[in-house]
Amino acid sequence: MLSKRSLFFLLTSILCHLVSYGQYSVAGFVTNEEGAPLESVDVFIHETHVGVLTDSSGYFIINGVKKGHYHLHVTYAGYHAQQRDIDVTTSIKSLRFNLEESINELHEVIIENSLEKQALKNNPLQVIHLDEHFLKQQGGTSLSNNLEKVPGVGALNNGVGVSKPSLRGLNGNRVVVTTDGIKQEGQQWGADHGLELDVNNADKIEIIKGASALVYGSDAVAGVINIRPALPKRKDQFAVGQHVSYNSLNNGLRSSTFASANKNGRWFKIRYSFLESSDYKVPSNSFVYQTTVLPIYSNRLKNTAVQERVLNAYAGVSKNWGYWYVRASFFEQTSGFFAGAFGVPSVTALRHDGDFSNLDLPYQEVNHINLSGHANILIHSNWLEIDAGFQRNVRGEIALPHSGAFSGDNSVNTQALNLELNTTTFNARYFVNDSNRKKIIGFSGQWRENSVSGYEFIIPAYSSGLMAFYGLVKSETKKGWKVNLGGRVEANYLDFDSTKTPFYQNGRYVGLANRNESFHTMLPNWAASIGLNKEIQKSLYIKINTAKTSRMLQPNELASNGLHHGAFRYEKGDITLKPESAIQNDVSIIYERKRWLVESSVYANYFFNFVYLAPSNVFARLEVNNDIYPYPEAGQLYAYTQAPARHYGFETRLEYKILSDLVFSLTSEYTEILNLSLQEYAPFIPPLSVKSSVEYIHEPIKKWMEELHAEINFAYFSQQNRVPRNDVPTDSYNLINTNVALYLKNGIEINFAVNNLLNTAYFSNMSRYKIIGIQEPGRSVVVGVSYNLKSKPDPH
Numbered sequence: 092m093l094s095k096r097s098l099f100f101l102l103t104s105i106l107c108h109l110v111s112y113g114q115y116s117v118a119g120f121v122t123n124e125e126g127a128p129l130e131s132v133d134v135f136i137h138e139t140h141v142g143v144l145t146d147s148s149g150y151f152i153i154n155g156v157k158k159g160h161y162h163l164h165v166t167y168a169g170y171h172a173q174q175r176d177i178d179v180t181t182s183i184k185s186l187r188f189n190l191e192e193s194i195n196e197l198h199e200v201i202i203e204n205s206l207e208k209q210a211l212k213n214n215p216l217q218v219i220h221l222d223e224h225f226l227k228q229q230g231g232t233s234l235s236n237n238l239e240k241v242p243g244v245g246a247l248n249n250g251v252g253v254s255k256p257s258l259r260g261l262n263g264n265r266v267v268v269t270t271d272g273i274k275q276e277g278q279q280w281g282a283d284h285g286l287e288l289d290v291n292n293a294d295k296i297e298i299i300k301g302a303s304a305l306v307y308g309s310d311a312v313a314g315v316i317n318i319r320p321a322l323p324k325r326k327d328q329f330a331v332g333q334h335v336s337y338n339s340l341n342n343g344l345r346s347s348t349f350a351s352a353n354k355n356g357r358w359f360k361i362r363y364s365f366l367e368s369s370d371y372k373v374p375s376n377s378f379v380y381q382t383t384v385l386p387i388y389s390n391r392l393k394n395t396a397v398q399e400r401v402l403n404a405y406a407g408v409s410k411n412w413g414y415w416y417v418r419a420s421f422f423e424q425t426s427g428f429f430a431g432a433f434g435v436p437s438v439t440a441l442r443h444d445g446d447f448s449n450l451d452l453p454y455q456e457v458n459h460i461n462l463s464g465h466a467n468i469l470i471h472s473n474w475l476e477i478d479a480g481f482q483r484n485v486r487g488e489i490a491l492p493h494s495g496a497f498s499g500d501n502s503v504n505t506q507a508l509n510l511e512l513n514t515t516t517f518n519a520r521y522f523v524n525d526s527n528r529k530k531i532i533g534f535s536g537q538w539r540e541n542s543v544s545g546y547e548f549i550i551p552a553y554s555s556g557l558m559a560f561y562g563l564v565k566s567e568t569k570k571g572w573k574v575n576l577g578g579r580v581e582a583n584y585l586d587f588d589s590t591k592t593p594f595y596q597n598g599r600y601v602g603l604a605n606r607n608e609s610f611h612t613m614l615p616n617w618a619a620s621i622g623l624n625k626e627i628q629k630s631l632y633i634k635i636n637t638a639k640t641s642r643m644l645q646p647n648e649l650a651s652n653g654l655h656h657g658a659f660r661y662e663k664g665d666i667t668l669k670p671e672s673a674i675q676n677d678v679s680i681i682y683e684r685k686r687w688l689v690e691s692s693v694y695a696n697y698f699f700n701f702v703y704l705a706p707s708n709v710f711a712r713l714e715v716n717n718d719i720y721p722y723p724e725a726g727q728l729y730a731y732t733q734a735p736a737r738h739y740g741f742e743t744r745l746e747y748k749i750l751s752d753l754v755f756s757l758t759s760e761y762t763e764i765l766n767l768s769l770q771e772y773a774p775f776i777p778p779l780s781v782k783s784s785v786e787y788i789h790e791p792i793k794k795w796m797e798e799l800h801a802e803i804n805f806a807y808f809s810q811q812n813r814v815p816r817n818d819v820p821t822d823s824y825n826l827i828n829t830n831v832a833l834y835l836k837n838g839i840e841i842n843f844a845v846n847n848l849l850n851t852a853y854f855s856n857m858s859r860y861k862i863i864g865i866q867e868p869g870r871s872v873v874v875g876v877s878y879n880l881k882s883k884p885d886p887h
Contacts, residue, residue, distance in 0.1 A: 114154075114155050114156065114157060114411060115156050115157070115158070115179055115181055115182040115183070116152055116153065116154045116155075116156060116182045116183070116184070117136075117152070117153045117156050117161075117163065117177065117179065117182070117183045117186065118150070118151060118152035118153070118182075118183065118184050118185075118186065119150075119151060119183070119184075119185060119186025119187055119188065120145075120148070120149045120150055120151075120186070120187055120188070121134070121145050121149045121151065121165060121167070121188045121190060122149050122187075122188070122189055122190070123170070123189070123190055123191075123192075124189060124190070124191055124192070126189070128145070128147065128148050128149030128150075129145060129149050129167055129170075129190065130144075130145055130146065130147050130149065131144045131145060131167075132144065132145040132149070132151070132165060132166070132167045132188075132190075133164075133165070133166045133167065134151045134153070134163065134164070134165050135163075135164050135324050135325075136153065136156070136161050136162070136163055136164075137161070137162040137163075137164060138159075138161055138162065138413060138467055138469070138474050139156075139161075139409055139410065139411060139412075139413055139414055139467070140322065140324050140407075140409040140414040140467075141153060141324060141326075141356070141409050141410075141411075142164075142324040142325050143325060144325065155410075155411045156179050156411055157179070157411045157412060157469055158179055158180055158472060159178075159179055159469050159472040159473070159474070160176065160177075160178050160179075160472055160473065160474070160522075160524040161176070161177050161178075161179060162174055162175075162176060162177075163175045163176075163177055163186075165188045165190070167190055169192060169193060169788075169790075170190040170191060170192055170193055171190060171191045171192075171193045173188055173190065175188075176524075178472075178524075191685065192685065214575075214622075214624070214634070215575050215622025215623060215624050215634045215635060215636040215677070216299055216300060216301040216302075216303065216314075216622070216634070216636055216677060216679075217243075217299075217300045217301065217634070217677070217679050217690075217692050217742075218297060218298065218299050218300075219241050219244075219297070219298040219300070220295065220296070220297050220298075221238070221241070221295070221296045221298070222294065222295055222296075223293070223294045223295070223321070224832070224840075225237075226290070226293060226296070227334075227336075227832070227840070227842045227875055227877070228800065228802070228830045228832050228842055228844065229830070229844065230338075230828075230830055230842070230844025230845075230846055230871075230873035230875075233246070233254045233285050233286075233290065234256075234285075234286060234288060234290045234293060235247075235254040235255060235256040235257075235285065235286070236248070236254055237290070238256060238296070238298070238316075240782070240804070241298060242742035242743070242744055242758045242759070242760045243258060243259050243300050243692070243742045243760055243762075244256065244257070244258060244298060244300075245257040245258075245260070245262075245777045245857055246857065247262050247263075247775060247857055247858075247859070248855065248857060248858045248859065248860075248867075254285050255279075255285060255286070256268065256286075256316055257313075257775075257777070257857065258298075258300055258313035258314040258316075259300060259313055259314070259694065259738075259740060259762050260313075260738070260740070260762040260763075260764055260773075260775075260776045260777055261312060261313035261738075261764075262313070262775070263279055263280050264279050264280060264310055264642070264645050264648075265310060265311075265312040265313045265642065266310075266311075266313050266314060266315075266316065267303070267307045267308060267310050267311040267314075267315045267316070268286060268288075268315075268316045268318065269307070269315065269316070269317050269318065270288065270318045270420075270461070271318075271319070271320070271418055271463060271465055271478065272317075272465065272476075272478040272518065273461075273463050273478050273480045273482075273516050273518070274307070274308065274310075274516065274537075275287065275288065275461075275482075276482045276484060276512065276514040276516070276539065277457075277459060277482075277484040277486070277512065278484065278486050278510055278512065279645075280550075280645060280647040280648075280651075284424075284426070284455065284457055284486065284657065287422045287424070287457060287459035287484065288318065288401075288422070289347070289362065289364045289401035289403060289420075289422070290345075291334055291345075291347035291362065291364050292318075292320050292347075292362055292364070292401070292403050293318045293319075293320070294319065294320050294321035295318075295319040295320075295321065296316065296317065296318055296319070297315075297316070297317040297319065298314065298315070298316055298317075299311075299314045299315040299316075299317070300313075300314045300677075300692070300742075301313075301314055301636060301638075301675065301677045301694065302314075302618075302620060302636070302638035302640050302673075302675040302677075303315045304579060304618040304620075304638065304640045304641075304642075305561050305563060305577045305578070305579045305618060305619075305620055305638075306520075306531075306533065306561065306563070308535060308557070308559065308581075309581060309583075309616055309618065309640065309641055309642045309643055310642060312640055312642055312671075312673065312675075320360070320362075320403070320405070322351075322358070322360055322405060322407070322416070323351045323352065323353035323358045323359075323360060324353070324358075324409065325353060326353055326354070326355055326356060327353065327354060327355065328352070328353050328881065329350075329351065329352040329353070329881075330349075330350070330351050330352075330879065330880065330881040331349065331350045331351075331879075331880050332348070332349050332350075332877065332878060332879040332880065333346075333347070333348050333877065333878050334346070334347045334348075334875065334876070334877040334878075335347075335875065335876050335877075336842070336873060336874065336875035336876075337873070337874050337875075338368070338871060338872075338873045339871050339872040339873070340371075340372055340846075340868050340871035341368040341369050341370065341371055341372060341395075341396075341397075342368060342369040342447070342448070343366065343367070343368035343369075343397075344366070344367050344368070345364070345365070345366045346364065346365055347362060347363070347364035347365075348362065348363050348364075349361065349362035349363075353409075356408055356409045356410050357407075357408050358405075358406070358407055358408075358409065358416075359404075359405060359406045359407075360403075360404070360405040361402075361403070361404045361405070362401075362402070362403045362404075363400075363401070363402050363403075364399075364400075364401045364402075365399060365400050365401070366397060366398070366399035367397075367398055367399075367448070368396060368397045368398075368448075369391075369396050369447040369448040370391040370392055370393060370394065370395045370396055370427075370443075370447040370448075371391065371392040371395040371429075371868075372390055372391055372868060372869070373387065373390055373391075373392060373860075373865055373866060373867075373868060373869075374390065374850075374852045374866045374867075374868075374869045375387055375390070375864070375865045375866045376390060377864075378863045378864050378865050379863055379864040380659075380863050385438065385441060386438065386441060387441070387865075388441060388442055388443050389443055391443065391447055392429045392865070393429065393430045393440075393441055393442075393443055394427035394428060394429060394430045394450065394451055394453075394454070395426070395427050395428075395429050396426070396427050396447070396448050396449065396450050397424065397425070397426045397427075398424070398425045398426075398450070399422075399423065399424040399425075400421075400422075400423045400424075401420070401421065401422050401423070402419075402420070402421045403418070403419075403420045404418070404419045404420075405417070405418050407465075411469075412468060412469050413466065413467040413468045413469050413474070414465075414466070414467050415464070415465065415466040415467075416464075416465050417462075417463070417464045417465075418461070418462070418463045418464075418465070419460075419461070419462050420459070420460070420461040420462075421459075421460055422457070422458065422459040422460075422461075423456075423457070423458050423459075424456070424457045424458075425450060425454060425455070425456050425457075426450075426454060426455055426457075427450045427451065427453070427454045427455075428453040428454060428455065428488075428490070428656055428657060430451075430453075452489060452490050452491055452505065453488065453489060453490030453491075453507070453656070454488075454489055454490075455486065455487060455488050455489070455657070456485075456486070456487045456489065457484075457485070457486050457487075458483075458484070458485045458486075459482065459483070459484045459485075460481075460482065460483040460484075461480065461481075461482050462480060462481050462482075463478065463479065463480030463481070463516075464477075464478075464479050464480070465477065465478050465479075470521075472524070473521065473522055473523050473524060474521070474522045475519065475520070475521050475522075476518075476519065476520045476521075476522070477517075477518070477519050478516070478517075478518040478519075479516065479517045479518070480515075480516045481513070481514070481515050481516075482512075482513070482514040482516070483511070483512070483513050483514075484510075484511070484512040484513075484514070485509070485510070485511045485512075486508075486509075486510045487506065487508065487509045487510070487545075488506075488507040488508040488509075488545065488547070488656065489505050489506065489507065490505060490507040491505055492504065492507075492546060497546045497547060497592065497593065497594070497595065504546055506544065506545045506546070507545050507546060507547045508543075508544075508545040508547045508548075508549060509543070509544045509545045510541060510542075510543055510550070511541065511542045511543075512539060512540070512541045513539070513540045513541075514537065514538070514539045515537065515538045515539075516535075516536070516537050517534075517535070517536045517537075518533070518534070518535050518536075519533065519534045520532070520533040521533070527566060528564055528565060528566035528567075529564070529565040529566075530562065530563070530564050530565075531561075531562065531563040531577075532561075532562050533559075533560070533561045533562070533563075534558075534559070534560055534561075535557070535558070535559040535561075535581075536556075536557065536558050536559070537556060537557050538554075538555075538556045539553075539554065539555045539556065540553075540554050541553050541554075541555075541646070546592075547653060547654070548590065548592050548606045548652065548653045549647075549651055549652075549653040549654075549655060549662070550646050550647050550650060550651050550653075550664075551587040551588065551589075551590045551606070551607050551646060551650050552587060552588070552590075553585065553586060553587035553646045554584075554585075554586045554587070555583070555584060555585045555586070555646075556583075556584040557581055557582065557583050557584070557643070558581070558582050559579055559580065559581035559582070560579070560580055561577065561578065561579035561580070562577060562578060562579075563575065563576070563577035564576050564577065570625075571625050571626065572623050572624070572625045573623070573624050573625065574621070574622070574623055575620070575621065575622035575623075575636075576620075576621050576622075577619065577620055578617070578618070578619040578620075579617060579618045579619070580615070580616075580617050581615070581616040581617065581618075582613065582614070582615055582616070583612075583613070583614050583615075583616055583643040583670075584612070584613050585610065585611075585612050585614075585643065585644075585646070586610070586611045586612075587607070587609065587610055587646055587650060588609045589605075589606075589607060589608050589609040590606040590607050590650075591603035591604060591605055591606060592604050592606055594713065594715045594720070596720070601715055601716070601720075602715045602716040603715065603716075604713045604714065604715045604720075605713070605714045605715075606650075606652045606653070606713075607649075607650035607651075607652055607664070607666070608650070608666050610646075610649055610650065610666060614643065614670060616641045616643060616670065617639075617641065618638065618639060618640050618641060619638065619639050620636060620637065620638035620639070621636070621637055621638075622634070622635065622636040622637075623635045623636075630682060630683050630684050631680075631681070631682050632679075632680070632681040632682075633678075633679070633680050633681075634677070634678070634679040634680075634681070635677070635678050636675075636676070636677045636678075637674070637675070637676050637677075638674075638675045638676075639672070639673075639674055639675075640672065640673050640675055641670055641671065641672040641673075642670060642671040642672075643670050644668055644669075644670055644671065644702065646664075647662070647664060647731075648664050648665070648668055648702055648731045649664045649665065649666050649668060649731075650664045650666060651663060651664040651731070652664065654711070654722065654724065654725050657859075658859055659859060659862050659863055660706075660726075660727065660729045660862065661711035661722060661725040661726065661727065661728050661729060662704060662729050662730075662731075663711070663728060663729070663730045663731065664731050665730065665731050665732070665733070668700075668702055668731065668733050669700055669733065670700075671698060671699075671700055671701060671702050671733075672698070672699045672700065673696055673697060673698040673699065673701075673738075674696065674697050675694070675696040676694060676695045676696065677692065677693075677694045678692070678693050678694075679691065679692040679693075680692075685748070686747060686748040687746070687747055687748075688744070688745070688746040688747075689743075689744070689745050689746075690742075690743065690744040690745075691741070691742070691743045691744075692741060692742045692743075693739075693740075693741045694738075694739060694740060694741070695737075695738075695739040696737075696738040696739065697735075697736075697737060697738075698735065698736040698737075698738060699735060700733050700734070700735065701733065701734060701735065701736030701738075701764070701766070701773070702731060702732070702733045703731070703732065703764075703766075703773045703774065704729050704730070704731055704732075704774065705729065705730060705731075705732050705773075705774065705815050706727060706728075706729050706774070706815060706816070706817040706818050707727065707728045707729065707730050707817065708816070708817055709727075709728050710722075710725065710726060710727065710728060711725035711726070711727075711728045712728075727817070732766075734766045734767065734768040734769065735766075735767040735768060736764055736765060736766055736767060736773070737763070737764070737765045737767060738762070738763070738764045738765075739762070739763060740760065740761045740762030740763060741759075741760065741761055742758070742759070742760045743757075743758060743759050743760070744756065744757075744758045745757045745758070752787060752788050752789045752790075753785070753786070753787055754785075754786045754787075754788065755783070755784070755785055755786075756783065756784050756786065757781070757782070757783045758781070758782045758783075759779075759780065759781045759782070760777070760779075760780055761779045761780075762776060762777060763776065763813060764776055766815075771815050771816055772813040772814055772815055773815065774814060774815050774818050775856065775857055776811070776813060776814075776856065777808075777811075777856065777857055778808050778809045778810065778811035778813075778821070778823075778856055779808075779809040780806060780807065780808045780809070781806070781807045782804060782805065782806040782807075783804070783805050783806075784802055784803065784804040784805070785802070785803055786800070786801070786802045787799070787800070787801040787802070788800050794836065795835055795836055795837070796833070796834070796835055796836065797834040797835060797836045798832075798833075798834040799831075799832075799833055799834075800830075800831065800832040800833075800834070801829075801830075801831045801832075802829065802830050802831075803827070803828075803829040804826075804827065804828045804829065805825070805826075805827055806825065806826045806827075806828070807823070807824075807825050808823060808824055808825075808826075808853075808855075809823050810822050810823040811856040814856070819854075819861050819862060820856075821853075821854045821855065821856045821861060822853070822854065824851055824853035824854075825851065826846075826847055826848075826849075826851060826853075827847070827848040827849055828844070828845065828846045828847065828848060829844065829845050829848060830842065830843065830844035830845075831843045831844075838878055838879045838880050838881070839876070839877070839878050840875075840876070840877040840878075840879070841875070841876055841877075842873070842874070842875040842876075842877075843872075843873070843874055843875075844872070844873040844874075845870065845871070845872050845873075846868075846870070846871045846873070847867075847868065847869055847870050847871065848870060849870075850869045850870040851869075852866050852869070853866060853867055854866055854867065855867050
C-alpha cells in the first residue's frame with residue numbers, strides 16, 4: 092500500500108503531466124532579403140494575444156502553445172508584414188521568415204482583417220491599415236480628419252473636433268465603426284457631433300471599403316472602420332507614455348497619459364485624455380442665416396469651444412488556451428453651439444465678450460459609457476470568439492427657450508433636448524479550419540432603447556433589436572482562385588409610438604403639434620456575397636466582390652420632424668420609406684514590387700431604393716389641431732426621400748521609391764450618387780480629387796535619433812456642381828499640407844504639421860458650414876510631443 096508521501100508525489104507527477112500535456116513550442120528565424128538577421132521583430136499569435144521579440148540572431152520562440160490552428164504575425168517597421176497559418180500538432184522549430192522592405196506606409200504594420208482573420212491579399216475587399224504614428228503625423232482635429240489622406244475616406248465636418256467618417260461618399264448609418272469588435276452606438280445620424288472615441292486610444296485602425304454586411308451587420312453598406320488599441324502582449328513588460336499636442340486653429344490643447352503592464356500573461360492598460368479648445372477660427376467675416384447677412388467678429392465663431400474628457404481601462408489574461416479581457420470607457424464632451432445658428436441670431440448675441448474659451452448657452456453635452464468583455468477560447472483545435480458589451484449614450488442640448496412656440500412665457504426650462512440610448516450587444520464567431528477550407532459561423536444580437544425628453548423634438552423615443560446568423564466559407568480552386576462565399580439572415584425589430592408636443596403662439600397655448608406617427612415592424616433581412624481573388628502573376632493581384640445587401644431604416648429616416656440646430660436645417664422623415672437594398676460590386680487590381688506600388692479600385696453599386704436627406708423648396712410647417720402653422724425659425728425643409736440610385740466611382744494609388752529614403756505617391760478618387768428617378772445627385776458627395784506627396788524617411792546612424800520623417804502634400808479638389816436642387820455647389824481649390832516627425836531613441840517623438848500652408852480660402856462640399864456661407868479654416872499649426880518608456884524583456 093502506498094504511503095501518504097508516495098501518494099502525494101504520484102498525484103503531483105500526474106498533475107504536472109496533465110498540465111504540460113499537449114503544450115508545444117513554435118520557433119524560427121526572421122531575416123531580411125539578404126539573409127541578415129533582424130532584431131526586435133514583433134512575432135505574435137493572433138488567437139492567444141501572446142508575442143515575443145526576436146533576439147540579435149533573428150531567433151524567436153513561443154512556448155506553451157497548445158494543439159490547434161493559429162495565425163502567426165510577423166511585423167517590423169519599414170518591412171512588409173507577414174502572416175502564416177500554422178497547425179500545431181507537435182513543436183515547430185524551424186520556421187523561416189524573409190521580410191521585404193516596404194515603401195507603402197499604409198500596409199506595413201498589420202496584415203489581416205482582424206475579425207475574419209484573413210490576410211489582406213486573400214481578402215476580396217480593399218483593406219487599409221494605419222498605425223498611431225500615421226495618425227499623429229496628420230495633425231487633424233479629429234479621428235475622421237486624420238483618415239482623409241486614405242483614398243475613398245472622407246469626413247463630414249461640422250467644426251473643429253466634430254466630424255463623421257465618410258466612405259466613398261456614404262456616411263452616418265451606412266458606415267460601421269467598431270471598437271474592440273463591438274459596433275460604436277451613439278446618435279450616428281446626428282451630423283452635429285463626432286464619434287465618442289479617444290483619438291489617442293486608436294493605436295491601430297483597419298478600414299474595409301465596400302459591402303461588409305456579412306460579419307458587421309446591415310449598416311456596413313459603405314464599409315467598416317475597426318479601431319484597435321495596442322494591448323500589452325509580451326510577458327514581463329511594462330510601458331508608460333504621455334502625449335501633448337497644440338493646435339493653433341482653435342488654441343486646442345490635447346493631452347493623453349497611459350500606463351500598461353503584462354506579468355506572466357496577466358495584463359492591464361489604462362489611458363486618460365483631455366481636450367480643451369477655444370472658439371473656432373475661420374477666414375469669413377460674415378455669414379448668411381435664413382437670408383440675413385450677419386457679422387462674424389474677430390474671425391471666431393462665438394461659443395464653439397470644446398471640452399472633452401476620456402478614460403479607457405483594460406484588464407485581461409493571455410494564455411495558451413486563448414485570452415479574455417474587459418474594457419471600460421467613459422467619454423464626456425461639452426461643446427458650444429455657434430450663437431449664429433440657434434434660434435434667432437442677433438448682432439448683440441454674436442459679439443464676443445473677450446473670452447474665446449468659455450462656454451455659454453446654447454451648448455450640447457455628450458456622455459458615453461462603454462463596458463465590454465472579450466474572449467477567444469480554443470475548442471478542439473478551433474476557436475470561439477465572443478464580444479459582449481453595454482453602451483449608454485446621452486446627448487443633451489441645453490438652451491433657453493428661444494421661441495415662444497414650445498414653451499410658455501415664464502418657462503425657465505433649459506433642457507431643449509435629451510436623447511438617451513442604451514445598447515446591449517452580443518457577438519460570437521466560431522472558426523473552423525480543415526485541410527481544404529476555412530469556415531466562420533457567427534451570431535449577432537443587439538437591443539437598443541432610446542428615450543427622449545426636452546421641450547424640443549427631433550426624433551421619437553424607440554426600441555429596436557436584431558438577431559442574425561451568418562456563415563462564411565473560404566476555399567481555393569485548383570487554378571489558384573481564392574473563393575469567399577457567405578450569407579447572412581437577420582430579423583429586425585423597430586417600434587415607436589406617435590408623438591405630440593405642446594405648441595404656443597404669442598404666449599398662448601394653441602394645442603398639441605403632431606410630430607410623428609406610430610410605427611411597429613418585425614422584418615426579415617438577408618445579405619449574401621461572393622468574393623474572388625488571385626495572384627495572376629508574381630506581385631500582381633486581382634480582387635472581385637459582389638454582394639447583395641439590405642439595410643433596415645432608422646427612426647430619423649422614418650420619423651424625424653424638427654429643427655436640427657447643429658446641422659442648420661429642419662429635418663423631416665417619411666413613415667412610408669422601405670428598407671434599403673442594393674447590389675454592390677467591387678474590382679481591385681494591385682501591383683507591388685520593391686520600388687513600385689499601384690492600386691486601383693472600381694466600384695459600381697445599384698440601390699433599388701436609396702434613402703437620403705434632400706433640400707426642398709418649401710419651408711417647414713407643423714400640424715396643430717388640423718391647422719398648419721409655420722415652424723418658427725426653421726427656414727428650408729430637408730426631407731428624407733427614396734428612389735432608385737446609381738453609386739459608382741474609383742480610387743487609385745501609386746507609390747514609387749525614388750531613392751532609398753525618398754518616396755513619391757499619387758492618389759485620386761471620384762464618386763457619384765445619382766437619383767435615377769429625378770436625375771439629380773445626392774448631397775455631401777466629395778468632388779474629384781488628386782493628391783500627391785513626397786515623403787522623406789531617413790534612419791541616420793546616430794546614437795540619439797532613430798528616424799526622421801518629413802512629408803509635403805499637394806491636393807487638388809475639383810468644383811462640385813453635382814449637388815441636388817436647392818443645395819449649394821462649391822468651387823475648385825488647392826491645398827498644401829506638410830508634416831515632420833522626429834523619433835528619438837530615448838522614446839521621445841516630436842510631430843509638427845502645418846495644414847493649409849498657403850492659407851487658401853475655400854468651401855468644402857463635405858462641410859455643414861457651407862450652408863450658411865462660412866469658409867473652411869485657414870492655416871493651422873499643430874505641434875505634438877510624445878514620450879514612451881517601454882521595458883524590453885530579454886528575448887531568450
